[in-house]
Amino acid sequence: KAGVTQTPRYLIKTRGQQVTLSCSPISGHRSVSWYQQTPGQGLQFLFEYFSETQRNKGNFPGRFSGRQFSNSRSEMNVSTLELGDSALYLCASSSETGISYEQYFGPGTRLTVT
């Protein structure tokens, strides 16, 4: 069974632009969560989607948004990029009907904002 995939793996954007990151969960997984990891703030939870609905949300500004499609694939969008948005963005999926701590993570997308 294929693992969680994230595209692209690396991305360089300019301040003020917007970016869309993609995540394909493990087949059969319905919950997808997104995380931001930076040296300064550590690992922070962005949001979780389940059956195309955002179910949980971390403490991030509205510039960070996401969605989930009927096939459970998820996208995360960041608008009006700031230098501080440079980070590793991790996506994770889980198999239970509800959220499970046994999440399977993808390799991440490394976003650099210049």
Place this chain on the structure above:
Amino acid sequence: AQKITQTQPGMFVQEKEAVTLDCTYDTSDPSYGLFWYKQPSSGEMIFLIYQGSYDQQNATEGRYSLNFQKARKSANLVISASQLGDSAMYFCAMSPGGRTGGSYIPTFGRGTSLIVHP
């Protein structure tokens, strides 16, 4: 608000020895879950172990065990018989609610870097 504290930025252990990674937490939620993840240099997070706040026994998963002391608000990870492949960052985290359900809002510690020497 939840808070996770990992006071050891770096730890060293000899191969085949046991090591304990410290984690203390603070929360006002009556029900919560505590868990540990491993992040090798490749960057991919790997789930290790989960402990529910109402679980009577400490969780164990193979060589990993979680020393849960509720009164002290600590959830230390014990790795027995360390292997070279255990070298990685280890993150302690918590979330309100139970193992499943719609209340997963995790808070992570800053992590502990573990290096296993041959």
